[in-house]
Amino acid sequence: MRAPLSSLSAVGTAVLLLPLLPAATAAAVPDPGPRSAPRGKPAGATSSLPLSLDHGRGSGRGASGLPARTVEPFSLVGVVWDDADEPLVGRAQVRTRAVDDGAWSGWRTLDVHPGVSPDERAGERTTGQLPGATAPLWTGPADGVQVRVVPGGPSPRTGGDTAPAQRRLPDGLRVELVDPGPEPADEAGEARTTEGRGPAEPRTDDTSLPALSREQTQAEYPGGGGHAGPRPRITTRKGWGADERLREPDSAYTGETKAAFVHHTVTDNAYACSQVPSILRSIYRYHVKSLKWRDVGYNFFVDKCGNIYEGRAGGVAKPVQGAHTYGFNTDTTGVAVLGTYTSDQPSPEAVGSLARLTAWKLGINGVHAGGTTTLVSEGEKYPQGEKVKFRTVSGHRDGYNTECPGAKLYAKLGDVRTAAAKLQGR
Template sequence: MRGFLASSIGVTCAATLALPLTPPAVASTARPVPTAEAATTAGPAAEATAARSATEPHVPGSTQSLPLRPLTRDRTAGAPGEEGLPARDVRRFSLVGVVWDDPGTELHGRVQVRTRAAATGTWSGWQDVETHNADHAADPDTPERTSGRVRGATAPLWVGDSDGVEVRVRAEPGHDHRAGTPGEAPTSQLPPGLRLELVDPGEAAPPSGTRVGGLSAEATAASAANADLAPLGATEIPAESPAVTEESPTETEQSPATTEQGPAATEQDPAATEESPAATVERPGVREERPGVTVESPATTEQGPAAAEREPLSLNGADRTERQAKPYIGPRPAIVTRRGWGANEQLREKKFVYTKKVKAAFVHHTASGNNYSCSQAPSLIRSIYRYHVKSMGWRDIGYNFVIDKCGRIYEGRAGGVAKPVLGAHTLGFNSNSMGIAVLGSFTATKPSSSAVKAIARLTAWKLGLHGMNPKGKTYLKSGGGNLYRKGMNVRLNVISGHRDGFATECPGGKLYRKLGSARTTAARYQGR
């Protein structure tokens, strides 16, 4: 299983904590620093006009990057580091996060923000921002990880239309970003280069680039990747009736992954996995050994919308028999396209990258809070997209699909919803999988029944295209992480939570406990 242009963003768990409201400080005069998005990042001129009325027009689709400064004068050895910004006026934004220089560094501490609503001028209480986001990074040694643009980051937090902000970041006592360095003791310091990122999602994708039929070249390419499912420029891929899906063998014939399992199987064929003979699978408290057959994967570094479809098939007798059986593919649900949620295709890298197949789905939450309406979901997705690309340095949004609290499904990373697009959602397991993120934080809050049902509908269809049983098990080869060493073949549920592949709280305990129901429902949609 070869890694390439992958990252794992998934999502960590964030809980909103309301603390006593402190009086707003006088607006700071510190200047924001320019970032890679110099044209839209706050600078001296922008700062001079930052206190304008909330009713004045503002530049849509932008990121302000503000360097954090020490908040304490305590310089005694071992004193926890503390950085932040006093309350200040800023250009309007709707999503906030904190980034730092080294993506391999974790921020052990607490990040809190409070914001001022642009419409009312009211300051919020302090809110916690989820800090442990290292599990949402590109796999080790992949081009996306080693691009030199990637940064460490917290999870993003949706705060709504705001024009004022205050932030404080305090290191956790006894932890140091340099912990583990030979000869250095923990000094409770924060990682270098801390910056506050304030994201304005904008209203829609700005018109730019070479245009074809009313679309930019990049938007045309993203839309064309779904040409078999919807017209060019469509804002939504329509739902498919169950009868069409269950009776048509076409999609099974196109999928190289249909050799994975039989119609009634609950676990994948060991011989069909990519593993070494007598592979050992190590899990916490469990040690399993089983014989295997080495399967050489075809080159998976091809780029272009049709790359995955060009993979040759090699079928044994049992596989040929299976292909003649009824395809277990759930009806395709309606999916809002990137054009539908207003993606600015100029932000992402132009090429699409594919993995071999989709053997598993990892479920995440965005840890961005639950204070959004369903009508705001496109704006929230645009904000996360911009945060992933501009603030964190990824090639595109990390998830393959996004689901809102009303159960609406959105296309994530570009390349085609029916294709095995390589995402950046689960560190170590981005290859041969897909990532589904539910908008919200589900550590203490239950996900809506509509969102859980949408997970089932989406996985019944997409996993079905690749011959996978939602109630089954499969093997994935680890690309490296904090649970499984690189190269290890790990037995996982076909529908897994982020925490199954990486030591994280994601997708939150409340959502994680709903995955059993999602598996059962997805299998029923497939006709099993």
């Protein structure tokens, strides 16, 4: 069985600093502003740069990294290594240089987001061995990067300090720099963005599914047994500019959706909602090109303005198998709230949209959003084959040993269940 990815949030060893090169090795490049994607050409790109590797033979302590350098513009960064069975016991940190003003950020730790992965027997098609990886970090447009990785610290399995012989870094360490590409163009050739502090206004084209009343929803989805919540507006993959040529052409489906697992993306909370399409294209590209998954892992995304986005392809009303809760990707849907909610409160708009989305998605399958259900484990936190009782709206941590979706968002799930059940007329 694939070993879980290690947590980078608690590391007991002192950080070994790599030699810091001059911060500004090249003049800052002016921000060109939004561009329209040329029709027929791929949007975005991924650059992979190997990290210098020192296993620290003889001392048990080694450092790995990339000196400060100028690179092609990117907006998202992550660290990847060859084998997901080999955990990264240590801390990976990056600092980046902004395109607009040439300023370098401080060091930021890349957290490993454990349990966001295809199940062992899920049939997730990959090209070769499944790599290990950190969660991606959205940086905004940047053209400079520096990386340091220091091994050692608490064991990801026991929490105790690892032995010196175990403090080796995994092979194939590399930094992945993702350029999300330009904004998709509408028929007039103008770039589209999602502005404002609330859910965007409905559109009449195929970039979104319009909101439906409860009566319209029940007519559209008669299988919900009369308890389907009203469908909220959902921005489609076309709406956020997904390049469908990146993913596997087919989708995998499971049985009817029985539960929703709520996540956070462990990315920065200071994003503007107009940046969300770029963030989604970056995460999508990272999951597919860097992690070798068939598609983006989550079924849905919610931003802090309350906008809801289609994630993995295959139909928002269908039971598309995701790669979001290792061990419980079957008969479930995964919803990721953009941001980190360990110590920051989620916005009321995001919490409200979680309620609307789960009321609808669970409701069209006849599932009580305030109830419970039983799922069969594919292994990890619970033994393979074990039947486990869950709330129908659960947090990622309920199905996997992780802090996700953060303490503050997890504490709001009771409110989400109550509101969602009310929307279902229960």
